Amino acid sequence: MGRRRPGTPTLEEVAAHARVGRGTVSRVINNAAGVKESTRRAVQQAIEELGYVPNLAARSLAGRRADAVALVMTEPDWRQFAEPFFSEIVRSLGDALTDTGLQLLLTLVRSDAERQRFLEYARGGRVDGVLLMSVHAGDPLPDMLAEARLPTVLLGRRSGEEYVSYVDADNIGGARSAVSHLLRQGRRVIATITGPLDLYAAQCRLRGYEEALASAGLEGAPTRVAESDFTAESGRRAMAELIARHPDIDGVLAASDTTAAGALEALRAAGRRVPEDVAVIGFDDFSLAQRTEPRLTTVRQPIEEIGRAMIRLLLEEMEEGAVAWRHVILRTELVVREST
Amino acid sequence: MGRRRPGTPTLEEVAAHARVGRGTVSRVINNAAGVKESTRRAVQQAIEELGYVPNLAARSLAGRRADAVALVMTEPDWRQFAEPFFSEIVRSLGDALTDTGLQLLLTLVRSDAERQRFLEYARGGRVDGVLLMSVHAGDPLPDMLAEARLPTVLLGRRSGEEYVSYVDADNIGGARSAVSHLLRQGRRVIATITGPLDLYAAQCRLRGYEEALASAGLEGAPTRVAESDFTAESGRRAMAELIARHPDIDGVLAASDTTAAGALEALRAAGRRVPEDVAVIGFDDFSLAQRTEPRLTTVRQPIEEIGRAMIRLLLEEMEEGAVAWRHVILRTELVVREST
DNA sequence: CAAGCAAACGGGAGCGCTCCCAACCTTTGG
DNA sequence: CCAAAGGTTGGGAGCGCTCCCGTTTGCTTG
Numbered sequence: 001m002g003r004r005r006p007g008t009p010t011l012e013e014v015a016a017h018a019r020v021g022r023g024t025v026s027r028v029i030n031n032a033a034g035v036k037e038s039t040r041r042a043v044q045q046a047i048e049e050l051g052y053v054p055n056l057a058a059r060s061l062a063g064r065r066a067d068a069v070a071l072v073m074t075e076p077d078w079r080q081f082a083e084p085f086f087s088e089i090v091r092s093l094g095d096a097l098t099d100t101g102l103q104l105l106l107t108l109v110r111s112d113a114e115r116q117r118f119l120e121y122a123r124g125g126r127v128d129g130v131l132l133m134s135v136h137a138g139d140p141l142p143d144m145l146a147e148a149r150l151p152t153v154l155l156g157r158r159s160g161e162e163y164v165s166y167v168d169a170d171n172i173g174g175a176r177s178a179v180s181h182l183l184r185q186g187r188r189v190i191a192t193i194t195g196p197l198d199l200y201a202a203q204c205r206l207r208g209y210e211e212a213l214a215s216a217g218l219e220g221a222p223t224r225v226a227e228s229d230f231t232a233e234s235g236r237r238a239m240a241e242l243i244a245r246h247p248d249i250d251g252v253l254a255a256s257d258t259t260a261a262g263a264l265e266a267l268r269a270a271g272r273r274v275p276e277d278v279a280v281i282g283f284d285d286f287s288l289a290q291r292t293e294p295r296l297t298t299v300r301q302p303i304e305e306i307g308r309a310m311i312r313l314l315l316e317e318m319e320e321g322a323v324a325w326r327h328v329i330l331r332t333e334l335v336v337r338e339s340t
Numbered sequence: 341m342g343r344r345r346p347g348t349p350t351l352e353e354v355a356a357h358a359r360v361g362r363g364t365v366s367r368v369i370n371n372a373a374g375v376k377e378s379t380r381r382a383v384q385q386a387i388e389e390l391g392y393v394p395n396l397a398a399r400s401l402a403g404r405r406a407d408a409v410a411l412v413m414t415e416p417d418w419r420q421f422a423e424p425f426f427s428e429i430v431r432s433l434g435d436a437l438t439d440t441g442l443q444l445l446l447t448l449v450r451s452d453a454e455r456q457r458f459l460e461y462a463r464g465g466r467v468d469g470v471l472l473m474s475v476h477a478g479d480p481l482p483d484m485l486a487e488a489r490l491p492t493v494l495l496g497r498r499s500g501e502e503y504v505s506y507v508d509a510d511n512i513g514g515a516r517s518a519v520s521h522l523l524r525q526g527r528r529v530i531a532t533i534t535g536p537l538d539l540y541a542a543q544c545r546l547r548g549y550e551e552a553l554a555s556a557g558l559e560g561a562p563t564r565v566a567e568s569d570f571t572a573e574s575g576r577r578a579m580a581e582l583i584a585r586h587p588d589i590d591g592v593l594a595a596s597d598t599t600a601a602g603a604l605e606a607l608r609a610a611g612r613r614v615p616e617d618v619a620v621i622g623f624d625d626f627s628l629a630q631r632t633e634p635r636l637t638t639v640r641q642p643i644e645e646i647g648r649a650m651i652r653l654l655l656e657e658m659e660e661g662a663v664a665w666r667h668v669i670l671r672t673e674l675v676v677r678e679s680t
Numbered sequence: 681c682a683a684g685c686a687a688a689c690g691g692g693a694g695c696g697c698t699c700c701c702a703a704c705c706t707t708t709g710g
Numbered sequence: 711c712c713a714a715a716g717g718t719t720g721g722g723a724g725c726g727c728t729c730c731c732g733t734t735t736g737c738t739t740g
């Protein structure tokens with residue numbers, strides 16, 4: 001296959017054109033110190049005139065780095081793809097990377113073949129580090145990356161696992177404070193709509209819910225727990241179910257803002273007033289939470305901080321060569337609005 | 341920054357270990373012909389034993405190709421991100437690439453700075469070609485890529501533009517046949533919920549709608565056109581508006597299946613029966629169309645073919661060096677189910 | 681049995697860059 | 711005025727691979 005592009009000027013040609021040595025041009029394009037201002041300008045002009053663009057393959061080879069990191073989504077996260085959580089994370093990572101000079105590449109891994117292909121890509125040195133969206137418990141990718149000694153940071157823990165770097169939000173604490181808030185309001189029949197329970201984050205939020213009830217001397221009944229897949233539609237369905245099972249329901253903690261929005265609709269359809277009859281709390285605090293009617297009380301996940309922390313950890317690992325595992329758990333915060 | 345990974349074995353070392361020359365090892369890892377079977381096995385064993393992984397930067401440099409293509413999403417498409425259309429396209433492209441040996445990289449371009457950064461990445465030779473999600477009319481990226489002579493294929497035309505390669509569905513024809521179908525059923529007050537009208541595809545579908553009405557001797561009233569942004573929520577809102585404006589409405593063509601699903605809800609809320617009182621037609625024929633109640637009559641977009649065509653065009657351009665623009669318009673097809 | 685041919689194979693010559701050290705040029709202080 | 715101390719600059723030595731050509735090997739054929 002002849003995938004070659006027409007003759008691009010090389011650094012050497014730029015050097016000749018500017019009547020300087022290769023080293024000087026290299027210093028200029030890398031913004032390195034130790035170049036006289038006049039020389040720098042001359043080189044820059046030569047670059048301009050020749051339309052020079054550095055060959056990144058050569059730079060990678062000589063410099064032993066790719067200047068790129070991958071954000072990998074494995075199949076189970078695919079559903080998140082359609083949810084704001086995903087785009088918020090991507091945005092936040094993008095922001096966190098802006099002045100590192102690193103290019104962010106999203107990659108989808110949907111099968112073993114694709115996993116293998118990505119691994120070759122990463123081990124082949126095309127990326128300097130890997131960010132993983134919260135992966136399934138059984139996914140072998142983190143271990144494979146670890147074995148290849150590729151700097152890796154997970155978004156969201158997998159159950160209790162420590163031998164991998166991750167950034168996560170305090171889901172338990174967030175859910176607990178949300179339910180405590182409901183209890184303080186005098187709500188007594190409190191249900192929860194969970195996320196997919198094969199996700200550790202969803203398990204944690206459920207645990208927080210249970211803990212809050214327990215410490216108030218109440219007991220959570222399994223019938224007050226309904227599972228969703230984070231979508232509005234599933235939230236609506238779950239809420240309808242909960243109403244049917246517990247007509248006296250007066251409080252709900254939803255898995256996400258999107259789910260909560262679905263729950264609000266189901267409540268409206270059932271003729272319940274929010275927050276008078278039923279209080280609703282979401283999770284995430286994305287922009288959606290302020291556009292619902294009534295506006296949503298919700299547990300804020302610090303998305304910006306999550307993105308920044310992931311990049312920070314990854315950079316540290318890249319610097320030191322993946323010699324340690326780092327964990328960051330970010331505090332969540334209850335944002336009270338009109339739905340409680 | 342020391343982003344170096346520990347000493348990986350090189351091809352040279354593999355060659356030494358297998359007691360063959362570099363060329364032979366290269367032939368083996370590239371599955372090239374002209375290697376005796378016994379030699380091949382010996383080399384493969386050496387590769388195995390040493391845990392050799394080819395250095396892709398070196399391969400890129402020497403081979404003058406990246407073995408990767410980028411799928412770029414610019415800001416305006418960001419909203420599509422959350423829609424099934426996007427994930428379907430990605431899936432379809434992934435499938436189409438499986439045995440080309442090309443890695444698919446998604447890239448988000450949200451600002452001029454990021455556009456510039458991506459351009460350097462692409463011009464620097466890190467990808468062999470670029471796929472663009474349907475871009476805004478004013479986006480300079482296609483021209484920039486063309487100037488850099490990078491093989492590029494757009495998904496979806498921009499209004500009437502020919503000097504770029506693209507793959508698109510016959511949106512006009514699809515909308516026309518949908519509306520004709522409604523007319524044949526004797527529907528007379530037919531409205532449409534369009535997509536964002538700054539998207540050429542949305543304009544085309546609107547045109548198909550108008551053409552079908554015109555050729556039946558009817559006239560489309562502006563009050564029968566409501567704009568959506570492809571989301572279910574906006575579909576619901578648009579439908580509610582249309583009902584209010586035209587209580588005698590008996591047919592609707594929606595911008596997408598998602599929008600149609602929203603419209604179905606609004607109709608249900610308004611107490612209209614589907615299809616008895618109002619017939620609804622969607623667009624796309626994604627899996628959602630079969631999960632609505634009633635199941636959706638819809639205009640099928642051949643997603644698989646779109647993905648395959650995009651890859652085919654891109655490979656052709658990569659082969660020949662972007663010397664021509666290629667256009668493919670794929671036929672759409674009305675799939676009749678229960679909502680009409 | 682020698683000549684001839686094709687299939688296998690080895691390795692030189694880059695690909696375009698970074699790294700780094702030696703060489704050169706200024707400046708400054710004694 | 712000269713030497714030491716910096717500040718600049720040039721370019722050699724790779725980075726690890728592919729390409730390609732010349733050589734070797736293994737057969738076939740006259």
